[in-house]
Each structure stands twice: as C-alpha cells, then as structure tokens.
Amino acid sequence: MNVIDTCDLGKRYSKAWALRDCSLAVPEGQLATLVGPNGAGKSTLMNMVAGLSLPTAGTVTVLGGTAAGSPAALDGIAFMAQDAPLYKGLSAADMMHLTRNLNRSFDDAYARQRLDGLGIPLKKKSGKLSGGQQAQLALTLALARHPRMLILDEPLAALDPLARQDFMATVMTSMADDGVSVLLSSHAIAELERMADYLIVLGGGGLRLAGETDELLAQHRVLTGPAGQADLLAARLSVIQDKRAGAQAHLLVRTSDEAGNGQPADQVVPPGWEAHPVSLEEVILAYLRPAGGGTATAPRSLAELTEVTR
Numbered sequence: 001m002n003v004i005d006t007c008d009l010g011k012r013y014s015k016a017w018a019l020r021d022c023s024l025a026v027p028e029g030q031l032a033t034l035v036g037p038n039g040a041g042k043s044t045l046m047n048m049v050a051g052l053s054l055p056t057a058g059t060v061t062v063l064g065g066t067a068a069g070s071p072a073a074l075d076g077i078a079f080m081a082q083d084a085p086l087y088k089g090l091s092a093a094d095m096m097h098l099t100r101n102l103n104r105s106f107d108d109a110y111a112r113q114r115l116d117g118l119g120i121p122l123k124k125k126s127g128k129l130s131g132g133q134q135a136q137l138a139l140t141l142a143l144a145r146h147p148r149m150l151i152l153d154e155p156l157a158a159l160d161p162l163a164r165q166d167f168m169a170t171v172m173t174s175m176a177d178d179g180v181s182v183l184l185s186s187h188a189i190a191e192l193e194r195m196a197d198y199l200i201v202l203g204g205g206g207l208r209l210a211g212e213t214d215e216l217l218a219q220h221r222v223l224t225g226p227a228g229q230a231d232l233l234a235a236r237l238s239v240i241q242d243k244r245a246g247a248q249a250h251l252l253v254r255t256s257d258e259a260g261n262g263q264p265a266d267q268v269v270p271p272g273w274e275a276h277p278v279s280l281e282e283v284i285l286a287y288l289r290p291a292g293g294g295t296a297t298a299p300r301s302l303a304e305l306t307e308v309t310r
Contacts, residue, residue: 010057088127132163225273
C-alpha cells in the first residue's frame with residue numbers, strides 16, 4: 001500500500017506555480033525525506049498531502065487511495081508545522097485538553113505518560129519550555145492521535161544537536177512500535193542519511209528525483225578519469241553532474257533508470273577510469289544544481305544551496 005499517491009499534482013498561486021507535474025508513489029511504513037531549497041514547493045506539497053490546501057491540477061490520495069482532506073484522511077494523518085504549533089500562553093495540560101477536544105480520538109494516558117517520561121511539567125506554559133521541550137510537546141500531541149501517517153515540516157530547524165537526536169529517536173520508535181509512516185521535510189540531510197528510507201527531491205517547483213534511498217545510491221556513482229575522454233563517456237551515460245579540473249574529470253552518473261533498467265553501477269567503468277560510491281547529499285546536490293553545474297563556485301552543501309536560492 002502507498003501512503004501517498006500523486007499524479008501530475010500542481011499548485012498555482014495567482015500566475016505563479018509553486019509546484020507542478022509532481023507524480024509520486026510513497027510506500028507505507030517508511031521515513032520519506034523531502035528535501036530542496038527554500039521555494040522549491042516542499043510546504044506546498046505537504047499541505048496538499050495533509051488536506052490543508054487544494055490542488056490546482058492533478059490528484060493526490062493518501063493512506064491507500066483515500067482522498068486527501070477527507071474525514072477519513074484527516075483522522076489518519078497528524079501534521080506538525082515548522083514552528084511547533086503551540087499556544088505559548090497555555091500550559092502543556094491545556095494543550096492536551098484543546099487537542100483532545102479538536103480531534104475525534106486522543107490517547108490522554110499516552111500523552112501524560114510520555115510527557116512525564118520527558119520531564120515536561122503539565123502545568124508549565126508552553127512558551128516557557130525550551131525549544132526541544134516545545135518540539136517534544138507538539139510531537140506528543142500529534143502521536144497521541146495514533147496517526148497512520150505523520151507529516152513533519154522542518155521540525156529540526158530550531159533544535160540543538162541533542163534535541164534533534166531525541167526528537168528523531170521518538171519518531172523512529174513510533175515507526176517501529178506503531179507502524180507510523182513519516183513524511184519529513186528537512187535541510188539536515190547529512191543527519192538523516194542513515195534513517196531515510198525514501199527520498200523526494202524538489203527544485204524550482206518541480207520533482208527532480210524520487211525513490212527508495214538504497215536503490216538511488218546503488219544507481220549512482222562518481223566516475224573519475226581523463227578529462228579528454230569525458231565527452232565520449234558522457235555521450236553513452238546519464239551524466240547528472242560534470243566536474244573537470246585540469247586533466248581530471250569527475251562525472252556523477254546514473255547507471256539505471258527508475259525501473260532498474262541498465263547496467264550495475266560498477267560495470268559501466270571503462271578502462272582508465274575508477275568508480276566511487278556517492279553519499280545521499282552528493283546525489284541531492286547534483287540534482288538540484290543547474291544542468292551542467294559543478295563549477296568551483298557551486299554550493300558545497302544543502303544549507304549553502306538554500307542560502308544561495310533565497
């Protein structure tokens with residue numbers, strides 16, 4: 001079963017398209033990581049999946065074919081926005097009471113037990129909690145609904161390293177114990193590389209890359225060899241990024257298509273060339289850079305790419 005299915009999905013605001021021609025099929029039970037620079041369409045996609053915004057074009061269904069935004073979909077999806085949606089003047093207990101009254105199901109005992117285990121006082125106002133505690137309170141309110149899918153929009157952005165680790169540990173535990181599927185938007189891809197099961201890359205309001213992480217990494221290699229032979233090699237391979245420095249060329253190539261057609265990555269290496277594995281961040285950056293990118297001034301990280309494109 002797929003928890004997200006989109007076909008030619010698009011959203012337009014006035015005359016500008018925030019997202020268009022986006023077709024996805026995200027399997028259940030996975031941590032799907034959504035990455036891309038600011039303005040790429042990440043929040044737009046998440047809002048349509050959550051049923052908070054209607055598409056301008058195309059279709060989106062969730063949880064095995066349920067229409068996004070329908071009562072059944074809303075009952076099965078919990079959404080946590082980037083700024084930890086809490087009323088700062090309300091206590092943790094007040095936030096539990098409010099959430100319980102706004103939803104058809106809420107596990108009060110689970111929420112109380114979890115907050116007690118985290119050392120978060122029920123009587124303390126949300127605005128007086130630390131950033132990490134606020135994020136954990138918002139996550140607890142979401143998980144106490146026992147959703148089938150959890151949507152997290154940049155939940156790690158304002159957290160310190162320890163708080164990020166604790167937050168993701170909770171998410172991974174919920175996946176393992178309760179079978180929750182997760183769609184997570186984040187720039188911290190280096191931290192998520194070991195956890196992300198599925199990758200979605202958006203850039204310029206369009207889908208650049210999507211697929212299971214292990215398969216995508218297996219399909220890509222960096223080939224290094226003589227720059228004089230690079231053009232001939234590029235003519236018969238799918239080159240995502242071409243970097244040349246003097247007599248040396250570095251080509252990031254995709255050796256098979258989405259259906260798995262093509263040669264295994266290490267069998268496309270011609271004489272005089274070497275193949276090297278790639279990291280998830282290298283693949284992401286290659287797909288986000290303009291065609292033929294890879295100059296000396298190109299961004300070195302996803303965070304830097306985000307700053308450049310603001």
